Amino acid sequence: MAQIAKVIVDVPTMQTNSPYSYLVPDQLAQAIQVGMRVVVPFGNGNRKVQGFVVELAVASHFEKQLKSVESLMDLEPVLTKELIALSGWLADETFSFQITCLLTMLPNVMRAKYSKQIRIADSELTPTELAQILPEDSWNDFTPEQLTPSQQNALTRLRRQNKIEIVYQVKNQAQTKRIFQVQSLITLADEEKILAKVRKNAVKMQQLVHYLATHPESINQTALEKKLAISVATIKSGEAKGWLKRKQVEQYRDPYKETHTRTQPLHLNEEQQAALNQVTAAIHSSKAQTFLLEGVTGSGKTEVYLQAIADALAHKKTALMLVPEIALTPQMVTRVKGRFGKQVAVLHSGLSDGEKFDEWRRIKRHEAQVVVGARSAVFAPIENIGVIIIDEEHETSYKQDDAPRYHARNVAQWRCMFHHCPLVLGSATPSLESRARSEKQVYRLLRLTHRINGQPLPQVKIVDMRQELQKNGSQNFSPALSDAIEQRLQLGQQSILMLNRRGFSSFIMCRDCGFVLKCPNCDISLTLHMDSHSMKCHYCGHEEAIPKVCPNCKSHKIRYYGTGTEKVEQELQEKFPEARILRMDVDTTRRKGAHERILQKFGSGDADILLGTQMIAKGLDFPNVTLVGVLNADTALELPDFRSSERTFQLLTQVSGRAGRADKLGEVFIQTFNPDHYAIQLAKTQNYENFFRKEMYIRHQGKYPPYYFTLQITAAHKEENLAAQKMFAVLDELRPQLSQNAIILGPTPKPIARVKNKYYYQIVIKYKNEPGLHGAVTKILQESQKNYQKGIQLAIDAEPQSFM
DNA sequence: AGCACGCCGACT
C-alpha cells in the first residue's frame, strides 16, 4: 500500500487551510516522518511550495490522482506531534491559518525562500530576445516581486506559448555555521626533517611547523591564525604539504559566550517557601494547575521561579520561563544562567536569525533543559515540561498583535494541560483577568507581601502639575523634582527619569494658524527627530524635511511642540551641565546590543541620570538608584481605552520599584495633571489590592473585561466607505447569531482611522456566553476571503489588548 | 499566493 503524506502547504488562505494529500515516492518512504518540512508541487503550474507533514496515512479521501512529494527539506522532524496539535488548536482559537501558526512556532530561517528560474524551451526564441525582457544575469534566480508588470506580462505570454519554462525553487534558509578545525599530522620527531625542507626566509611556515609539532590537539583555524599571526594561505599550503588536516565542524552561534559565575539557591522566607511548596507539589503530582504569584516589587519572585525550575530539573523534567522582551536584560539572563549554566537556552528578538536557530536546535536536541525567552519562546520545542513560568504576566507584549493573534498565557495553559504540569503567572500588578480568575478559584493565588531584607517601599510624592503650570508656566521639571535631581548629583547617587510614551513627542505646529504637519498616508502628526533632522511617521515610516515656513500660511512661526526624550535630554543638560546623562528610547536602542550597552554603562556608574521611555521601567535593578521621576504620568490615562487606568497603575508601580532597592531609601516623584485619579493615588501607596477592587467595580459598571469577553473585528480598505460598508455587512450577518445579552459597539472608525493609506473600521463585541459566536465569525472570515482580492482586509482579534 | 479560465473593450 502506498504511503500518503498529509501536508499543510505554505499558502496562507482560508481555502487552503487544511491538509493536502500527497503520494510518498518509494525513495522517500523510509525517511519521511511527521513534522518534517517537504517540497510539494502545488496548483496548476505545479509550482513548488514548502509544506509540513502533519500526518502519514495509507489512504486519502481525495478522489483525483494525487501528486507526489518532491523532496524532504529536513533530515529529522522540526515539529513534535505536540506542536502540530497545538498549531491546529491555535489556528482555530485565533481565527488564523494553520500554516501561519506553524511558521510562527519555528525560527525564521525555517521559512522557505521562493525563487524562479527561467529556461528557453523553444529554439525559435533566441537568448537575445529573452534578454530584452529579462536581463540574463537574473535568469537563474528571480522573484516575481522584482519584476515590473510589463515584464510579468511578457513572460506570462511566452510561457503560454510554451517558449519558456519556469522552474520553481524552494530554498532552505536554515544554515548551520561551520568553522574549520586544524588537526596536526606531524609529531615532534618530524620537526627537524620538515624544517630542513622549508626555505630559511619562510618564517611563517617555520612557525606553523613548530606549532604543529608541539600541539597534537586540534585547534580552531581562526584562533590559530591569530595566535601565530599567519594567514589562511599559510595554513592551506601546510595542508597541501601534508602537515595538517582541515576539517569543517558545526558550531553553535552562542550569543552568551561569557561564563556566568554559578550561584546557589538563596534562603527563602516563609511566604516564598509556602508559595514554592505549592508549585513543587503540583510538579510532583503532575497537575496542570495555574498559580498566580502576586508579589510586591522586591519580594523575591525570581528566586521562587528559579527554585521551582530547579525542582523540575531534579525530577528529570524541563522548564520554560517567559519574560517580557523588554525585561530580558543581561541582568535576568545572568541570573538564570548563573543558576543553571549551560542547560539554559535563551530566545529573544535581539538575537540574529542564525543565533536563534542555533539556540532552537540546542533545545530540540535536548542539550538545553531550561528555556528563557520572550513571547514566541512559548513554542520552544522543549519536551517533558515540568513547569512553565510567565514573569510579569500582565505585560501586553505577551499578546501578539498580528496574525496569529495569540496570547502566550493561553498557549502556555494549553501546553501545561498537554504536559500535566503547573503554570506560574507572576506579577506585582497582575492583569485584572488573572487576578479575577484567582478570585474565582480558577487559578490558585500565592501572595508575597514582604520585601526581602524588609526594606521599606520607596516614598512616592505626587507633584500637581496644574499648580506648577499656574506658578511657573509650562515646563518639564517641577522645582521639587529638580531639587531632588540636584541632591542626587551632589551625593553621587543615580536617578532614573521616565518620559511616558514615545508618543508624547515633538510635533510641529504653526503658532499663527495652528497648522500641524501630518503624515500624508496616516491620520497622525509627524514626529520631529533630531538625530536624522527630519520629520517621521511612527506608523508607516514616512520621512520628510523639517519645514522652515508653514506650508499653510507661509508664516515663519512654525515651532516644535510637545516633549520628546531628545528635547528633555537637552533641557536636562542645560539645567545640570555637569550631569552625565544616558538616553534610552527606541532611537538609541535600535542597533543590536545597544540596549545592553546603555544599561551596562549606567550600571557601572558611568552616568548619573538614565532618561528613557517605558522600557526603563521593567526589571532593572541598580542599587545606586535612589531617585525615580515620572515626568508625565498622564499620557497613558488620556488614551481612549478601558485599560488605560490599569496600564498607568502598572507602569507607575513598576517604575517606583526601581528606586532604593538596596540599603538606600528610595524616593519617587510623579508629575501629573490628574493628581486625584485613583490609578495615581493608589500607585502612590503601591496598593494593588485596593486598585483591583476599585477597577473591578468600574469594569463591572462599564461591562468590560474581565466581566465580559471581547472580540474585535476590523476591516481595512483604501476607500473609507468600502471599509465601513464591509463592517456593516459583517454586523448584519453576525447579529442574528448573537443573543440579546451581547453588546455590539460600532461599526466605528478606529481612533487612528487611516494608516498607510488605508481606512480602518471596527466593531467590538462584548459578551458573556455566546456559543454560536466562534462558528459565525469563522464563517464570516471564510466568506471574506472572496473579497480579499478586492482589497478588503478583515482582521479578527479575540480579547484585543486595546480597542484602538 | 499564483495560475487558468472566461468574459468585455480598443486595437492591428
Next chain:
DNA sequence: GTCGGCGTGCTC
C-alpha cells in the same frame, strides 16, 4: 475580427 484587461475559482 483578436489581444489583453482583470474578475472568479481552484489548488492534493
